[in-house]
Amino acid sequence: MSEPVAAREFLEHYLPVSFKNKIRLNSVKIEKESFVTDSLQKRLSDVVYSVSLKKNNIKDGTTESTNNDKAYVYVLIEHQSSSDYWIAFRLWQYMLLLCERHKVVNKKNEQERGKLPLICPIVVYANDKPYNAPRSFWDLFEDSKTAKEMMGDEYLLVDLQKQSDDEIEKKKHLGMMEYMLKHIKARDILNLWQSLLEKFESSIEIDKENGFIYIKWLLWYSDAKVSEDKQVELAKIIAKHLKKEDQEGLMRTIADKYIDEGIAQGMQIGRNEGMQIGRNEGKYEVAKNMLNAGADISFISKVTGLSISEINKLSGSQ
Numbered sequence: 001m002s003e004p005v006a007a008r009e010f011l012e013h014y015l016p017v018s019f020k021n022k023i024r025l026n027s028v029k030i031e032k033e034s035f036v037t038d039s040l041q042k043r044l045s046d047v048v049y050s051v052s053l054k055k056n057n058i059k060d061g062t063t064e065s066t067n068n069d070k071a072y073v074y075v076l077i078e079h080q081s082s083s084d085y086w087i088a089f090r091l092w093q094y095m096l097l098l099c100e101r102h103k104v105v106n107k108k109n110e111q112e113r114g115k116l117p118l119i120c121p122i123v124v125y126a127n128d129k130p131y132n133a134p135r136s137f138w139d140l141f142e143d144s145k146t147a148k149e150m151m152g153d154e155y156l157l158v159d160l161q162k163q164s165d166d167e168i169e170k171k172k173h174l175g176m177m178e179y180m181l182k183h184i185k186a187r188d189i190l191n192l193w194q195s196l197l198e199k200f201e202s203s204i205e206i207d208k209e210n211g212f213i214y215i216k217w218l219l220w221y222s223d224a225k226v227s228e229d230k231q232v233e234l235a236k237i238i239a240k241h242l243k244k245e246d247q248e249g250l251m252r253t254i255a256d257k258y259i260d261e262g263i264a265q266g267m268q269i270g271r272n273e274g275m276q277i278g279r280n281e282g283k284y285e286v287a288k289n290m291l292n293a294g295a296d297i298s299f300i301s302k303v304t305g306l307s308i309s310e311i312n313k314l315s316g317s318q
Helices: 004-014 087-108 144-151 165-169 173-183 189-199 201-209 213-225 228-240 244-267 273-292 297-304 308-317
Strands: 023-031 044-056 063-078 119-124
Touching: 004 023, 004 044, 044 087, 063 087, 087 119, 165 173, 173 189, 173 201, 173 213, 189 201, 189 213, 189 228, 201 213, 228 273, 273 297, 273 308, 297 308
Parallel strands: 063 119
Antiparallel strands: 023 044, 044 063
């Protein structure tokens, strides 16, 4: 099957007519790649054929082909004594790898949005026992009909830009996440936070019962958009929408970024000693920024873990 004449004869005999009508059989080429993993090579082998697709010339009605338009025939040969139950799954794996290779080649040729090739899969089986493996990938699922509907057609798309803010606001907890995702590119991230906290006030109360998991995720997600000099201002905006007893934990979440950076710097000084130095430096940096923003000293102490006397010293040295 790796000899051109035999390959053409094989394809002429076994390819579906609908596929043969789209290709030029005299252009068949045997590709060098094999996608069967080492662990399966005693049980399976594969051959990849590439063929040129026909192009319909609308002007004169003639048919021609170009080397850039290819289709593939992927042939998987079973050597084991019985059919492989997972063969349909393996075919999908190998065909997707073939598509990946095609995509990489297109990217190198500056065709970033090129189309994937047609692939016709064929399994060759020559054992004595009757062939009884599922012929379709979808038959491997308990609910094959639903699997094909969900995975074999268009994926579901949630386009937040096509939803109004009022629609999003009705979704409570989910709405908080979607609102941030939709508006994350806003220039004024602090104003975005202010708007979010006002719109989802009732959701924040529910989020409190779960340890503010949504607010913490939103802080993490928007972190790259909040410059260092605005971190304290963000803390104030959030604190304004929380009860006093709920503020400390969330303020520590905001402070973590600075403290973690301090730890990273400290580790360069020395594994044990440096980590402690780094942690302290990170806390001091947070405290300085909060002092500059006019935050209350007792509040700074709660957020950073520094004593009031330490913060007073920092205040006096500025």
